[in-house]
Amino acid sequence: MNLAVLLDHLPAAPEMILLAGACAVMIVDLYVKSERRTLSLALAQVVLAACALTTVVVLALSGGSKYYLFHGLFIADFMSHVLKLACYLAAWAALVYSRQWLLDRGLLRGEFITLLLFALLGMMVMISASSFLTVYLGLELMSLCLYAMVALNRDSVASTEAAMKYFVLGALSSGLLLYGMSMIYGATGTLDIPQVARAVAKLSASASDRSFLVFGLVFVVAGLAFKVGVVPFHMWIPDVYHGAPTPVTLVISAGPKLAAFAMAIRLLVNGLPALAADWQQMLALLALASMALGNIVAIAQSNLKRMLAYSAIGHMGFMLLGLLSGVVDGNTRNAVDAYTAALFYALVYAIMSVGAFGMLLYLSRAGFDCENLEDMRGLNRRSPWTAFLMLLVMFSLTGVPPTAGFYAKLAVISAAVSAGYLWLAVAAVMFSLVGAFYYLRVVKLMYFDDPVDTTPLERRIGFGALLSANSLSLLLFGILPQPLMAVCFAAIIAL
Amino acid sequence: MLLSLAIWVPIAAGLLALAAGERNSRWVALAGAIAGFLVTIPLYTGFDAQNSGFQFQINLSWIPQFNIHYHLGVDGISLLFVLLNSFITILVVVAGWTVVESRVAQYNAAFLVMSGLLNGVFAALDAVLFYVFFEATLIPMFIIIGVWGGPNRVYAAVKFFLYTLFGSLLMLVALLYLYQKSGGSFAIVDWHKLPLELEAQKWLFFGFLFAFAVKVPMWPVHTWLPDAHTEAPTGGSVVLAAILLKLGAYGLVRFSLPMFPDAARELAWLMIALSLVAIAYIGLVTLVQTDMKRLIAYSSVSHMGFVTLGFFLFNAYGVEGGLVQMISHGFVSAALFLCIGVMYDRMHSRQISDYGGVVNTMPRFASLMMLFAMANAGLPATSGFVGEFMVIMGAMKVNFWVAAVAATTLIWGAAYTLWMYKRVIFGAVANDKVASLKDLNPRELIVLSALAAAVLFMGVYPLPFTEVMHASVNELLRHMAIPKI
Numbered sequence: 001m002n003l004a005v006l007l008d009h010l011p012a013a014p015e016m017i018l019l020a021g022a023c024a025v026m027i028v029d030l031y032v033k034s035e036r037r038t039l040s041l042a043l044a045q046v047v048l049a050a051c052a053l054t055t056v057v058v059l060a061l062s063g064g065s066k067y068y069l070f071h072g073l074f075i076a077d078f079m080s081h082v083l084k085l086a087c088y089l090a091a092w093a094a095l096v097y098s099r100q101w102l103l104d105r106g107l108l109r110g111e112f113i114t115l116l117l118f119a120l121l122g123m124m125v126m127i128s129a130s131s132f133l134t135v136y137l138g139l140e141l142m143s144l145c146l147y148a149m150v151a152l153n154r155d156s157v158a159s160t161e162a163a164m165k166y167f168v169l170g171a172l173s174s175g176l177l178l179y180g181m182s183m184i185y186g187a188t189g190t191l192d193i194p195q196v197a198r199a200v201a202k203l204s205a206s207a208s209d210r211s212f213l214v215f216g217l218v219f220v221v222a223g224l225a226f227k228v229g230v231v232p233f234h235m236w237i238p239d240v241y242h243g244a245p246t247p248v249t250l251v252i253s254a255g256p257k258l259a260a261f262a263m264a265i266r267l268l269v270n271g272l273p274a275l276a277a278d279w280q281q282m283l284a285l286l287a288l289a290s291m292a293l294g295n296i297v298a299i300a301q302s303n304l305k306r307m308l309a310y311s312a313i314g315h316m317g318f319m320l321l322g323l324l325s326g327v328v329d330g331n332t333r334n335a336v337d338a339y340t341a342a343l344f345y346a347l348v349y350a351i352m353s354v355g356a357f358g359m360l361l362y363l364s365r366a367g368f369d370c371e372n373l374e375d376m377r378g379l380n381r382r383s384p385w386t387a388f389l390m391l392l393v394m395f396s397l398t399g400v401p402p403t404a405g406f407y408a409k410l411a412v413i414s415a416a417v418s419a420g421y422l423w424l425a426v427a428a429v430m431f432s433l434v435g436a437f438y439y440l441r442v443v444k445l446m447y448f449d450d451p452v453d454t455t456p457l458e459r460r461i462g463f464g465a466l467l468s469a470n471s472l473s474l475l476l477f478g479i480l481p482q483p484l485m486a487v488c489f490a491a492i493i494a495l
Numbered sequence: 496m497l498l499s500l501a502i503w504v505p506i507a508a509g510l511l512a513l514a515a516g517e518r519n520s521r522w523v524a525l526a527g528a529i530a531g532f533l534v535t536i537p538l539y540t541g542f543d544a545q546n547s548g549f550q551f552q553i554n555l556s557w558i559p560q561f562n563i564h565y566h567l568g569v570d571g572i573s574l575l576f577v578l579l580n581s582f583i584t585i586l587v588v589v590a591g592w593t594v595v596e597s598r599v600a601q602y603n604a605a606f607l608v609m610s611g612l613l614n615g616v617f618a619a620l621d622a623v624l625f626y627v628f629f630e631a632t633l634i635p636m637f638i639i640i641g642v643w644g645g646p647n648r649v650y651a652a653v654k655f656f657l658y659t660l661f662g663s664l665l666m667l668v669a670l671l672y673l674y675q676k677s678g679g680s681f682a683i684v685d686w687h688k689l690p691l692e693l694e695a696q697k698w699l700f701f702g703f704l705f706a707f708a709v710k711v712p713m714w715p716v717h718t719w720l721p722d723a724h725t726e727a728p729t730g731g732s733v734v735l736a737a738i739l740l741k742l743g744a745y746g747l748v749r750f751s752l753p754m755f756p757d758a759a760r761e762l763a764w765l766m767i768a769l770s771l772v773a774i775a776y777i778g779l780v781t782l783v784q785t786d787m788k789r790l791i792a793y794s795s796v797s798h799m800g801f802v803t804l805g806f807f808l809f810n811a812y813g814v815e816g817g818l819v820q821m822i823s824h825g826f827v828s829a830a831l832f833l834c835i836g837v838m839y840d841r842m843h844s845r846q847i848s849d850y851g852g853v854v855n856t857m858p859r860f861a862s863l864m865m866l867f868a869m870a871n872a873g874l875p876a877t878s879g880f881v882g883e884f885m886v887i888m889g890a891m892k893v894n895f896w897v898a899a900v901a902a903t904t905l906i907w908g909a910a911y912t913l914w915m916y917k918r919v920i921f922g923a924v925a926n927d928k929v930a931s932l933k934d935l936n937p938r939e940l941i942v943l944s945a946l947a948a949a950v951l952f953m954g955v956y957p958l959p960f961t962e963v964m965h966a967s968v969n970e971l972l973r974h975m976a977i978p979k980i
Contacts, residue, residue: 340560380598380642384601391634395634400630400631400633400634400660401626401627401628401630401631402627402631406627406630407558410561410623410667410671411561413667413668413671414561414671414674414675417668417671417672417674417675418671418675422668422672425668425671426665426668429664429665429667429668430664432664433657433660433661433664436656436657436660437653437657440637440653440656440657443637443638444641444649444652444653447638447641447642448641448642448648448649448652481558481560482557482558482559482560485558485560485561486559486560489560
């Protein structure tokens with residue numbers, strides 16, 4: 001292999017580094033005796049940093065142009081770089097946030113770190129997939145790692161049950177997705193996404209071919225909906241979020257959502273734009289049902305992890321608002337703004353979600369898991385700064401300015417309004433009003449009530465600093481959202 | 496630049512007060528509030544009253560993606576509210592000086608941050624900027640009611656938040672619709688010129704009306720107000736009554752009237768009817784209140800009915816009267832809530848029946864409160880008279896019966912305010928607690944005297960207040976006279 005070949009594959013360098021790094025972590029960890037796993041954790045962070053650096057270099061060198069690698073199986077474009085960087089950050093936060101929690105419970109084993117890195121690799125492959133085959137490969141790599149991570153605490157009945165449920169439903173959804181893909185493959189004769197797009201554009205003119213394609217599309221959308229976690233394919237979310245150890249919930253709630261978003265863009269926007277009228281209709285129903293169910297059922301939860309699970313369902317419904325507003329009567333004038341809005345929403349949601357679950361980990365200690373609403377009681381008296389950080393996350397989830405969550409909502413609702421879905425926009429704001437109630441309840445417990453549990457919070461400098469940065473970024477992006485929006489815009493326009 | 500200072504000086508001071516710690520936060524907050532007021536004075540002195548347009552403008556690109564600008568400016572309509580707000584903030588900080596004992600730094604910070612945000616609402620000329628400030632004020636107010644409020648504070652805080660959020664979210668959809676219609680502009684001035692069909696105007700009018708009617712509050716969406724007022728700490732009630740209620744009415748003049756003039760004209764009957772219900776029916780409801788704060792809260796609803804009535808008469812008397820009434824109500828209701836706060840701090844009761852004969856032990860307080868009660872009843876030579884008189888004159892030009900119903904407020908206002916005053920202040924000393932009351936301390940005296948001076952000055956010589964409005968109000972009416980369809 002000469003240098004030129006190596007350079008040709010530079011856009012896939014982050015994946016290669018991560019693969020090598022994950023293997024290295026796996027092997028090194030076998031020789032680590034210490035309970036604290038300092039070496040493995042440090043190595044994992046070095047690998048993440050190396051990936052991030054390479055991605056930035058690739059981004060700087062490619063300047064937003066597209067590269068197809070491995071005979072069109074793999075695509076490196078601006079959006080993939082942006083989403084990958086977000087995934088590294090989420091994985092890094094997961095490592096930093098979960099360390100003490102796992103250590104206290106004797107769960108800080110090499111498996112967690114290795115599986116996390118391999119799951120990340122799966123996400124990256126999904127994000128950069130340019131063929132149905134790569135999409136599926138990445139999806140399965142990610143999912144299998146996540147199933148195992150949910151069962152990390154194998155003595156916990158709740159965890160193993162959640163893992164089983166996740167696995168069975170996940171396998172079913174993968175089956176649906178494959179079935180849909182095979183239908184489309186049957187109609188178009190190719191797995192390559194750009195070629196599929198061209199073939200579908202030709203085929204969809206005839207009614208009989210179109211109905212065949214739409215039949216396949218239904219299964220693709222169902223499989224996607226499972227992975228994104230929207231109604232009526234949401235059943236696994238509350239149980240898995242609740243049953244999984246909190247660090248794993250944190251992992252599941254951020255990166256995989258971004259990867260699923262990328263999958264939706266690759267399959268629907270890149271692959272099947274000719275069927276937009278059909279899948280937009282499906283997504284509209286999914287979005288409406290998710291916003292309704294997610295926000296209403298969350299009110300009834302007393303467990304914060306479950307509440308955030310339902311909130312995630314609602315938020316993914318909002319994110320779909322952007323995806324479904326791209327094409328109006330075959331006109332794609334609106335598309336860039338709409339998909340930008342969805343991407344922005346997904347990124348902001350990932351920040352909020354990592355912040356919220358990070359807070360749960362921060363408030364937990366040996367022998368105590370902070371996961372009930374009651375545990376937030378009187379936090380302002382125990383630690384005003386921590387309460388303020390959580391307040392930011394909650395108001396951002398509600399979508400109250402000046403937090404980033406507001407602009408996320410503004411962007412997707414604006415997309416829906418300009419696509420003419422006024423009724424959907426009104427429904428969306430009404431359900432976000434419903435959502436405000438349970439987020440406010442958390443603020444109420446923190447600020448208005450007196451603490452029951454008065455144990456002083458442990459001081460963890462690194463964790464605290466990263467968590468502060470995490471929450472404050474919501475305020476920062478709330479006051480100056482332009483940089484992030486511009487990045488999203490550049491990512492979508494380069495698609 | 497000045498407007499930016501008016502917004503950011505209080506916010507920065509609030510953050511400093513938070514950092515200064517419990518002990519020093521009061522002085523930091525006071526310094527911040529005074530500085531915040533001082534930077535608004537050049538706005539008044541440098542204001543060109545002949546110019547109907549926006550002055551002291553600053554226009555920077557903020558979110559180019561959505562063509563959102565950091566665009567500030569004041570005209571004759573909004574100028575006085577910036578001043579009023581900055582003035583009231585000082586009084587609130589002073590009034591809470593010794594009363595608030597727990598989490599003082601957070602208390603002062605919340606008020607100062609809110610003061611800055613409120614200035615932002617009045618100065619914003621970009622719809623999203625307006626919305627951001629409008630909504631952001633909910634957060635500090637929610638915390639203020641919930642943390643330092645009365646026994647039922649949680650219910651009141653959540654009700655306040657959800658009610659107002661409901662209204663603003665519908666407004667958000669309306670804003671986004673206008674953004675599309677105008678071809679991608681959020682500039683309020685552009686929207687003023689945007690032609691719209693009557694049907695669209697009506698929908699948008701209602702979209703905005705939900706947000707503003709809840710804030711005003713208009714009957715029948717006023718029910719959050721008595722709860723919020725009753726449970727809020729004194730400072731919270733003052734800001735709520737003096738400034739937050741003005742946001743809704745201000746929104747009507749800034750958005751609804753100039754943007755949807757035809758819909759406003761079509762639906763004026765509805766708005767006038769709702770206003771008259773607020774004036775007359777809520778006036779009667781006020782009469783039977785047994786809790787002083789609730790009584791003043793209901794009287795606020797009734798007085799704000801005058802404001803909305805004035806706006807939908809579409810003549811200069813009505814609109815200016817409404818604006819004057821807003822300023823006057825800012826002084827009078829703030830003063831009355833402070834008076835109740837003074838008594839509550841000593842007696843820990845807001846029930847009228849627990850009081851009686853306060854004049855015997857607190858003569859100075861009784862005489863000041865007398866003035867505010869008179870102003871609330873709309874007695875000539877107080878600020879309360881000017882606005883109500885102008886609105887009734889305006890109503891008389893439109894329809895005799897509207898004016899007649901509106902004028903009943905002079906009866907109801909006098910009845911509920913003076914009757915409460917009589918029961919609380921006059922008569923024999925009701926109980927030992929009243930007998931042991933101490934008169935105003937210097938701090939309270941300063942706060943109430945400042946408001947008393949404002950009320951009297953505005954009642955005797957309202958020209959400084961009205962002269963800055965003329966040009967802008969006339970321009971508004973001229974603009975509204977041209978159909979946009």
